Amino acid sequence: MRNIFLLAIITLFSVRCTDLDLAPVDAFTESEIFQDPEAYRSYLAKIYASYSLTGQDGPAGDSDISIVSDEGFTSYIRAYWKAQELTTDEAVIAWNDAGIRDLHFQNWTSENQFIRVLYYRIALIISIANDFLQQSLPEIMDKNGISDEDQIVIEDYRHEARFLRALAYWHAMDFFGSIALVTKISAGFPLQSTRTEIFDFIEEELNDIEGKITTPRNNEYGRADQAAVWMLQAKLYLNAEAMIGQNNYTKCIEACQKVINAGYSLNSEYRTLFMIDNHLSNEIIFALNSDGKKSQNWGNTTFLVHAAIGGTMTEEDYGVTAGWAGLRTTSTMVSKFENPSGTMDSRGIFYTDGQSLEINDVTKFEEGYAVPKFTNTDINGNPGSDPTHVDTDFPMFRLADAYLMYAEAILRGGSGGNINEAIGYINDLRSRVDNADPINSIDLDFVLDERVRELYWEGHRRLDLIRYNQYTENGIWPWKGNEADGRVTEKFRDIFPIPASDLLANPNLVQNDGY
Numbered sequence: 309m310r311n312i313f314l315l316a317i318i319t320l321f322s323v324r325c326t327d328l329d330l331a332p333v334d335a336f337t338e339s340e341i342f343q344d345p346e347a348y349r350s351y352l353a354k355i356y357a358s359y360s361l362t363g364q365d366g367p368a369g370d371s372d373i374s375i376v377s378d379e380g381f382t383s384y385i386r387a388y389w390k391a392q393e394l395t396t397d398e399a400v401i402a403w404n405d406a407g408i409r410d411l412h413f414q415n416w417t418s419e420n421q422f423i424r425v426l427y428y429r430i431a432l433i434i435s436i437a438n439d440f441l442q443q444s445l446p447e448i449m450d451k452n453g454i455s456d457e458d459q460i461v462i463e464d465y466r467h468e469a470r471f472l473r474a475l476a477y478w479h480a481m482d483f484f485g486s487i488a489l490v491t492k493i494s495a496g497f498p499l500q501s502t503r504t505e506i507f508d509f510i511e512e513e514l515n516d517i518e519g520k521i522t523t524p525r526n527n528e529y530g531r532a533d534q535a536a537v538w539m540l541q542a543k544l545y546l547n548a549e550a551m552i553g554q555n556n557y558t559k560c561i562e563a564c565q566k567v568i569n570a571g572y573s574l575n576s577e578y579r580t581l582f583m584i585d586n587h588l589s590n591e592i593i594f595a596l597n598s599d600g601k602k603s604q605n606w607g608n609t610t611f612l613v614h615a616a617i618g619g620t621m622t623e624e625d626y627g628v629t630a631g632w633a634g635l636r637t638t639s640t641m642v643s644k645f646e647n648p649s650g651t652m653d654s655r656g657i658f659y660t661d662g663q664s665l666e667i668n669d670v671t672k673f674e675e676g677y678a679v680p681k682f683t684n685t686d687i688n689g690n691p692g693s694d695p696t697h698v699d700t701d702f703p704m705f706r707l708a709d710a711y712l713m714y715a716e717a718i719l720r721g722g723s724g725g726n727i728n729e730a731i732g733y734i735n736d737l738r739s740r741v742d743n744a745d746p747i748n749s750i751d752l753d754f755v756l757d758e759r760v761r762e763l764y765w766e767g768h769r770r771l772d773l774i775r776y777n778q779y780t781e782n783g784i785w786p787w788k789g790n791e792a793d794g795r796v797t798e799k800f801r802d803i804f805p806i807p808a809s810d811l812l813a814n815p816n817l818v819q820n821d822g823y
Contacts, residue, residue, distance in 0.1 A: 342443055342448070342449075342452045342454075343452045343453055343454075345454055345455075345458040345461070345462065348440075348443075348444055348462045348465055349465065351436075351440050351443070352440060352465045352468060352469060354436060355433065355436050355437050355440060355468075355469055355472050356472065356530070356531070356597075357603075358372065358384065358429075358432055358433045358436055359384045359385070359433065359472070359596050360383075360384065360385065360596045360597060360598065360603060360605075360607075360608050360702075361383070361603055361605050361607075361608075362379050362380065362382050362383050362605045362606070362607055363379060363382075363605075366603065366604035366605055366697075367604040367605050367606055367697060368380065368605065368606060372429075372432055373425065373428055373429060373432060375421075375424060375425065375428060375809075376421050376424075376425055378405075378606075379605075379606065380605065380606025380607055380611065381405075381421070381422065381425050381607075382425050382429060382607070383429075383605055383606065383607015383608055383611065384429050384433070384596075384607070385596060385607055385608045385609070385611070385612075385702050385767075386606075386607035386608070386611045387422060387425045387426040387429055387607075388426065388479065388767055389611075389612065389765075389767050390408070390411055390422055390426075391411070391422070391423070391426055391483060391770065391804070392767040392768065392769060392770040392771065393765060393767065393769055393770070394408070394411040394412050395411050395412065395414060395770050395779075396769040396770050396773055396779070396785075397637075397638050397640040397641050397769070397783070397785035397786075397788070398637055398638070398641050398760070398764050398765060398769045399412075399635055399636070399637055399638075399679075399765065400412050400635070400636055400637070400638060400667060400670055400676055400786075400787060401615070401634045401635055401636075401670075402618075402633060402634050402636075402670065402671050402672060402673045403634050404671070405421075406421060407419075407420040407421050407422055407423075408422060409670060412670070412787055412788070413787065413788070413789060413790035414780065414788055414789060414797040414801055415789070415790060415797075416801075416804070416805070417805065417823065418805035418806065418807055418808040418811070418819065418823050419807075419808055420805075423804050423805065423807065424807040424809065426483060426804075427480075427483075427484060427804075427806070427807050427810065428807075430476050430479055430480045430483075431480075433472065433473070433476040434473055434476050434477065434480075434490065435493075437469045437470070437472055437473035437476070438473070438490065438491060438492060438493055439493055440465075440466075440469045441466060441469055441470070441473075441491075442492065442493055444462050444463075444465065444466050444469075446459065449462065464521075464522065467517045467520045467521040467522075468521065468531060468532050470513055470516075470517050471513075471514070471517060471521065471532045471536065471537060471540070472532065473491075473513070474509075474510045474513045474514055474540065475540060477489075477506055477509065477510050478510055478540060478543065478544060480506070481503055481506040481507060481510070481551070482547070482551075482771060483803065483804050484803060484804055484805075484806055484820070485503050485803040485820055486500055486501060486502050486503050486506075486818075486820070487500065487501065487506065487806070488500055488501065488814070488816070488817065489501035489505060489506055489509055491509075497814045497815060497816045498814065498816065499816050500816055500817050500818060503551060503552050504552045507544065507548065507551065507552050507554075510540075510544055511541075511544060514537050514540060514541050514544070515541075517537060518534060518537050518538070518541075521533060521534050521537060522534065524570040524571060524572075524593075525570070525571060525572075529587055529595075529597075530587075530595055530596075530597040530701070532594060533594075534566075534570075535566075535567050535570050535572070535593045535594070535705075536593055536594040536705060538563045538564075538566045538567045538570075539563070539567055539593055539594065539705040539709070539710065540705075541559070541560075541563040542560050542563035542564050542567070542710065542713050542717075543713070544556075545557065545559040545560035545563060545717075546560045546713050546716065546717055546775070547771060547774075547775055549720075550774055550775045550777075555721070557717040557718075557720045557721055557722030557723075558717075558722040558723045558724055559722075560713060560714075560717040560722060561714060561717045561718065561722045561723070561724050561725040562724060564710045564711075564713050564714035564717065564725075565714070565724070565725070567593065567707065567710040568707070568710055568711070568714065568733075571590075572590055572591060572593060572707040573590045573591060573707070574591050574707060574708065574736060574737070574740065575589050575590075575591045575740070576740055577687060577740065578654060578655050578740055578741070579654075579657065579687065580686075580687050581703060581706065582681050582682045582683065582700060582703075583683055583685060583686050583687060583700060584627070584683075584684060584685060584686050584690075584691075584692040584698075584699035584700050585686050585687075586700060586701050586703065587701055589703075589706075591706050591707045591708065592701070592703045592705070592706045592707075593705040593706055593707065593710075594703075594704045594705040595701040595702060595703050595704060596608065596701060596702040596704055597701050598610070598697075598698055598699060598700055598701050598702065599693070599697075599699055600684070600692045600693040600694030600696070600697040600698055600699045601693050601694055601697070603697075604694070604696075604697040605697070608698070608702060609682050609698045609700045609701070609702050610696070610697050610698040612635075612681075612682040612698075612702075612765070613626060613627070613628060613680075613682050613683060613684050613698045613700070614628055614630065614631060614632040614698075615632045615633075615634035615635045616631075616634070616635045616636075616678055616679055616680050616681070616682070617630075617631030617632065617633070617678070617680060618631045618632070618633025618634070618673040618674075618678065619633065619659075619661075619662045619663060619673055619674045619678065620661050620662040621659055621678060621680070624691075625685075625689070626680055626683045626684060626685060627683055627684030627685040627691035627692050627695065627698075628684050628691075628695050628696065628698070629695040629696065630696070633673040634673065635678075635679065636663070636667070636673065636675070636676030636677060636678050636679065637658075637676055637677055637678075637679050637764075638667065638676060638785050638786045638787070639665050639666055639667075639676075639786060640785040640786065641760060641764060641785075642656075642658065642665060642677055644757050644760045644761055645658075645761060653741050653742070653744060653761060654740075654741055654742040655741055655761050655762060656761070657679060657680060657681045658677040658678065658679060659677065659678035659679070659680055660677055660678075662674055663675070663676065663677050663678055664676070665677060666786070667786050667787060667792075668792065670787055679764075679765060681764070681765050682698075682700055682765070683700065684698045684699060684700060703766065704767075708737055708762050708763070709762075709763060709768070711730075711733035711734065711736065711737060712733075712734070712737075712755060712758060712759050712762065712763070714730055714733060715727075715730035715731075715733065715734060715750060715755050716752065716755045718730050719750065719751065719752050719755060720752070727750075730750065731747060731748070731749070731750055734747060734750060734755075734758060735747060737758070737762055752776070756772060756776055759772055774802050779801075779802055780796065780797045780798060780799050780800075780801050780802055781796050781797070781798070781799045782796060783796075784796060798822060800820065800821050800822025800823070801822070803820055804820070805819060805820055805823035806819055806820060806823075
């Protein structure tokens with residue numbers, strides 16, 4: 309049975325923080341709360357929950373962030389996914405919310421509400437993690453009367469909190485480049501750090517906790533362990549050259565090898581990775597939990613399931629009672645699959661009945677193939693626990709990505725890997741694909757396309773295109789640049805602008821070039 313540690317809606321702390329240097333606001337004094345060892349467990353759960361939930365009451369009504377009118381917008385996965393996918397060839401959306409189409413058109417500004425929500429959600433997670441790490445210092449726990457035995461357990465929590473903070477900083481560095489690096493709650497305006505300084509901080513944190521955090525597959529489901537650390541290290545090193553000009557492909561290979569040798573295995577059926585029982589998968593390394601009864605909100609995979617359903621689709625086939633008629637994909641992504649019906653590559657989960665391949669009007673759901681990759685059912689069609697809020701977890705890291713990163717790092721010149729072994733790993737991915745022939749050689753272009761076929765709609769595409777220099781000034785796909793056939797856009801859009809509201813709040817911040 310799924311562990312519900314991370315699925316509870318934590319009411320102990322009422323967080324309204326949007327600045328990195330502010331402490332969360334709580335209804336009790338610190339001395340009252342932190343005399344109970346369970347308070348530390350609850351507070352750690354709040355950090356995890358901030359990646360999945362939107363506030364204190366489900367599905368809405370007491371939000372963590374109140375800078376937009378729709379609390380559902382403030383879900384981390386909903387904001388993260390839109391930034392990574394709607395800005396690429398993998399997804400478009402039919403809705404008219406202010407600024408949402410600017411993501412696909414790549415003409416956003418520092419006033420864009422979706423970019424602003426992403427920025428402040430990341431800042432919120434960092435703030436909560438910083439406060440947790442402050443409250444769990446040995447001298448503070450001694451003062452609060454926490455026993456030595458309980459302090460040992462809480463020290464393990466600290467390793468996880470540091471990982472979650474490093475993950476948030478990784479996304480901040482990816483999306484926004486140079487930001488404020490804050491590790492302690494303090495007064496005053498934080499200084500802006502360079503991308504290299506952020507990179508170095510993340511690397512040092514991960515290196516330090518690597519040998520301290522729980523070993524692979526030995527933590528509660530949904531909590532970080534050593535393999536999650538290795539996956540984040542691999543991500544950091546694979547993208548280091550594109551982000552800060554450092555060649556770290558050998559380190560990427562080393563991290564991937566640790567993951568590959570940690571005892572994970574591929575799901576035999578690809579679709580089951582995105583269904584309600586994916587918590588049973590031995591392929592998923594780190595997931596953001598979702599439970600239709602215990603973690604209700606309008607983000608996370610609830611958004612991914614509902615928003616992809618519309619037109620002539622039958623909602624009950626996907627375990628829900630309503631479709632939101634929003635998300636589809638472009639013909640560019642469909643072209644990566646030999647046959648979009650799935651007969652040649654069963655990973656291509658497209659709905660085509662009543663849907664056109666080409667998009668002449670972005671606002672019409674029926675234009676562009678639908679992509680019901682995430683469902684609220686199991687493989688037999690049995691629905692989740694709730695027809696509105698989804699049980700399916702979001703796979704942040706999984707073994708297939710480690711295979712593909714390993715192959716790419718070798719092709720980019722990293723040492724210590726074996727190209728034939730990399731080809732074997734990719735053939736392992738293809739072996740669960742209907743009628744797919746094994747391959748005998750690979751190059752970088754093949755790996756990029758294979759990443760689409762394997763990882764589409766999982767929040768990887770933007771970063772992949774940036775690494776290949778195809779996100780802005782080179783790549784073209786339908787409606788990029790607000791033109792039907794697409795056009796190149798400005799290189800500065802490889803990173804987002806710092807929200808204008810934070811520039812006004814902190815005079816030490818300088819806007820990213822081009823904005």
